Amino acid sequence: MRIPIQSVTPECGHAEICGWVHEVRDLGGLAFFLIRDRTGIIQVTIPKKKAPEAVLAAAKAVSRESVVRVTGTVKAIDKAPGGRELVPEIFEIVSLAETPLPLDVSEKVPVELDTRLDARFLDVRRPRVAAVFEIRSAALHAINQYFHHEGFTNITTPKIVAAATEGGTELFPIAYFDKEAFLNQSPQLYKQMMMAAGCEKVYEIGPIFRAEEHNTTKHLNEATSIDIEVSFADHLEVMRILEDLIVRVYGYVNGTCSSQLANLEITNFPLPKAPFPRLPYGEAIEIAKKTIEDPIRYGDDISPAAERAIGAEMGGHYFIVDWPSEIRPYYAMQYENDPSICKAFDLMHPRMELSSGAQREHRYDRLVHQISRKGLNPGSFEFYLRPFRYGMPPHAGWGLGAERLVMTMLGLSNVREAVLFPRDMHRLVP
Template structure:
């Protein structure tokens, strides 16, 4: 029976393993192979004078990254990975790898990101790359666990829609039989409709699509959004929920992903402290004005330079609150005492924005008014507006970018490193 490589010890006596040939060294009388599966690496040592004929034949024909089945005796040896080696009685080549390969899995020869993404199936064999997706999986697992434990209902909303969530910009139009349709920018409208259904707490983890033309290190055209909506809650309550989720996710990774963090050479994995500082928009603009040369004024959205400048000042996760109503979406609730400011927030990492949220407008007439103020036609949103006529509770929520969480958590240089098969302005395959 196959044993995962991490479970092979001298105490097992004999073992059968399956995996890929990571490295080969032939020293004449001895041949050494490092065999890798998803759990780790083990050294296989072949003393040629003692090896059977079929083992000798196999080790002559095998190539790096071939898939093999090996069984034999496990021995303790200090210098080998994990302090043990496997001396084979059976060495079977299951699937031989062609040579040369498009990139070096051992990482002795560096490859550009585009080369890596072209052969992502090979790139993901690298322990460092596999570690990123092990941690990403742990992040998504913990987010699900956290939200279920807080009484949330998981929903699935359509990705092919008839109306834009926030207007006509950054939209992917598609042919939908005889009708015009779009890939959805966000589940925002649908998760709000579920508040009218009485679900009270909903979440979705799914793809969103934005025709973002800028080809930057932090933008994707297909991303994964973690979305939450909560009835009878204001923006402060969902901010508290968000910071607790982020902190608990970091703690989960710290507790359960030590090997993956080690593969990424992350030795000082810092868990953010709660509560996150809260900076109002006017204060954020004042910090940016002092630190960057390009002009930025009240009423402007924050560009990358401003985000970096404020992040350097803050040095931790933080919120920007009390945004001008005119630069936030129509569904953000204005303050009663000053409608020019709304109950919206962004959660920031020192490097970039991770999440946007707000208390939502739940009054039908105010929502129609704000849609019109954005230059949009309320008739295009009738399916969305109708539930607001039949008892819509106050509610608030947010959307959190999964790739940005992983990117900032692990200090990755490019958001494409946090996606198995990224879609950007130039990449449609693989």
């Protein structure tokens, strides 16, 4: 019976493994193969004078990245990976790989990101790349665990919708029989509707689609959003949940992904501590004014250059709070004593924005007024507005980008490295 390579030890005595041929070395009288599966790498050593003819024939015919099944004796050897080697009695080629390979899986030859994405099935065989997605999986597991423990209900909202979440032109139109429809920008409207349903605490992890013509290292046109909405909560409460979640996720990855972090050569994994600093928008603008040449004024959105400047000043995770109402969505609640400012926030990493949220306006008349003030037609949002007429509790929530979370956690240079099959302005396949 096949056992994972990580579990093969000299104490096994005899073992059967299956995996990919990672490297081949022929030293005359000895042939060495490194065989890899998702758990690790083992050295297979073939002494040519003693090996069975069938083993020698297979070893001669096999190519790198072929799938093999090897059965033999496990011996201790200090110089081999993991301190053991497998001397085969059976060496079977299960699936022969063509040559040359589209990219070097052993990572000895540098390769451009576009080449990697074109052959993603090979790219993810590389231990360093596989580590990213194992850590991403662990992070999402920790997120699901956290919300389950905190009493949240997991929901699934439509990705084909009739109206934009926030208006604007950043929408992918689709043919939906005889109707106009779009791919959803966010579960925002639907998770708010669930507050009227009495669910009180909901979360969703799912795709969002934005037709933004950005070709940068931090933008995707299809991304994974982690969203929550909480009844009887204000913006301060959901900010506390968000920072608590970030701390838990980092801690979980640190405690369970040591081998993956080692594959990424991360020896000093950061562990953020809550509470994160709260930086008012006005103060953030003043920091940016002092350190960047681009003109930036109160009421402007924060540019990438301003983000970097403010992040350098702040050092770790932080919130930008108290945003001007004019540049935030219609559903953000305004302060009673100063309607020009709203109860919105962004969670920032020194490199970029990770999350955006707010306390929502739950009062029907004020919400209709704010939709109109943004130049939108309230009639287009009737399906969304209707629940607000029948008992909508105060509520707040946020959306967190999964790819940006993984990117900043692991220090990746491009957000496309944090998603298996990225969709951007130029990439529709594979």
